[in-house]
């Protein structure tokens with residue numbers, strides 16, 4: 138039997154990870170298609186994309202649970218392509234509950250340390266430390282079936298981190314949990330990651346989750362990385378309409394391009410790099426980049442379809458005279474001012490937006 | 497339904513349950529009682545005698561008077577142990593592996609494992625004869641080598657039991673989690689898969705033991721002496737001893753079943769057994 142030995146490396150530094158030109162096909166389906174991704178030491182990267190776009194496959198290739206048809210995986214400068222999972226030193230948390238059912242939380246966390254032949258006393262201390270880090274000290278001697286889903290995922294996280302992995306891999310660890318626990322645990326994952334400094338890849342199909350936790354978010358489609366950027370940049374400067382649509386809410390407004398800006402709803406909108414440069418276009422405008430005012434004399438350029446109160450802010454949906462449906466974000470207190478049918482004036486604020494060819 | 501109606505309904509159900517249990521008990525116990533009755537008869541005088549049981553409980557005398565019974569018993573116990581061991585070593589890793597890595601093969605494996613059900617023992621023997629010529633040539637003609645044939649015989653039952661166990665846990669995720677923590681495949685098998693299959697392994701083993709201890713046809717056709725063959729031979733010379741041994745074998749099987757179901761009950765890690773172990777460790 139070959140088991141990994143304890144590494145002397147300090148986890149705090151984190152290691153660089155590089156996936157280069159990975160390809161993987163399953164019976165004709167391109168799960169990964171020339172997929173490349175770099176993670177800086179200690180960085181938290183989220184992979185975001187619709188179900189079936191290849192996120193899990195990418196993560197599993199990094200973990201060694203799946204072999205790419207071609208391409209390389211390097212971790213900390215070392216080529217690990219072809220090295221089995223058990224020797225890659227990766228901490229993983231899965232979407233499905235993965236605690237060993239015949240072991241308590243403590244035994245689960247100690248498992249990886251036992252394989253590394255750590256002395257019992259050290260193991261015990263480390264397990265208690267990790268369980269405390271995820272806030273479960275009172276439950277340390279419970280079995281998986283005595284814990285809630287959220288608690289189980291916390292223990293799984295503690296178990297993954299206990300071995301001081303080179304890389305932490307999280308494959309939709311929150312998707313089986315209910316909304317409130319999900320938000321709570323995702324913030325906690327971020328806090329812990331900053332604490333330990335392990336390079337982390339987090340896979341999710343929930344854009345809010347990805348934007349909330351990651352240093353950088355990579356958006357995937359059909360096995361290919363569309364864009365990778367810090368959350369704000371991804372939101373304010375998407376490179377194509379798939380990214381713009383997938384990240385946040387966006388309006389698709391018809392307009393025309395002339396000398397570097399687009400005309401929509403009677404206003405000018407600056408264009409982001411990569412936009413279409415001429416002719417009929419669709420401009421992707423965020424709801425908060427449009428203002429809405431009641432038209433004083435029944436004029437205006439749109440009619441309200443509905444207005445709703447969403448807690449922190451409100452939302453007005455209006456049908457523009459151009460035929461476009463426009464979603465506008467408004468102050469929560471303003472919702473009452475827009476009963477359905479009201480004529481309104483919609484004006485773009487002019488923030489740079491992406492324009493794509495109309496067809 | 498009013499609460500009164502419901503109470504009456506529940507009472508009726510309780511009575512029905514008791515009736516069913518009683519009928520089943522009678523069905524099983526009457527033949528056992530008949531066997532017991534026969535073994536305590538004094539065939540010469542027509543009265544009662546415990547002579548048969550006295551003989552049987554004196555091991556020295558039994559092995560002296562009925563050497564076949566002794567060899568048959570030892571052979572059958574050895575056969576049971578070997579059959580279970582080979583069956584587990586063969587099936588558990590294979591089935592786990594197929595589940596993890598080769599799900600496309602699961603249909604074929606299931607088909608192969610269930611196949612022996614459809615083959616009558618006589619046909620099996622005809623097919624096995626040339627193979628056993630080799631076994632005899634290589635390993636000798638001892639009765640214990642029937643274990644290879646018995647493994648095939650128990651395959652369908654063991655497969656079913658283990659399959660149910662594998663379905664109940666997420667083997668894939670568990671083994672991937674263990675692998676990522678640094679476990680070799682052997683460690684995954686031994687420390688993760690097996691402990692969670694405990695109940696399934698136990699029931700597969702029990703079925704194998706029961707089948708092996710009760711097997712007659714194949715052993716007889718191959719002219720080997722296992723417990724059943726010995727009992728059969730004995731039946732010709734001393735029917736009372738033969739029936740008494742049969743009764744003992746039944747009781748033994750029942751006790752084994754009961755013990756196994758007790759050990760295997762409860763969730764993984766929370767059975768009486770596991771609690772005991774845990775407790776011992778705490779106090780140590």
Ligand SMILES: Nc1ncnc2c1ncn2[C@@H]1O[C@H](COP(=O)(O)OP(=O)(O)O)[C@@H](O)[C@H]1O
Nearest residue numbers: 163166167168187188189190191192193194195
């Ligand atoms: N083991 C497999 N066998 C066949 N197809 C697979 C397998 N794993 C993934 N795929 C296919 O590869 C594509 C990407 O899957 P996956 O990486 O799981 O997507 P995601 O995690 O983004 O939902 C999907 O079309 C899926 O059907």
Ligand SMILES: [Mg+2]
Nearest residue numbers: 192193194309
């Ligand atoms: Mg997935």
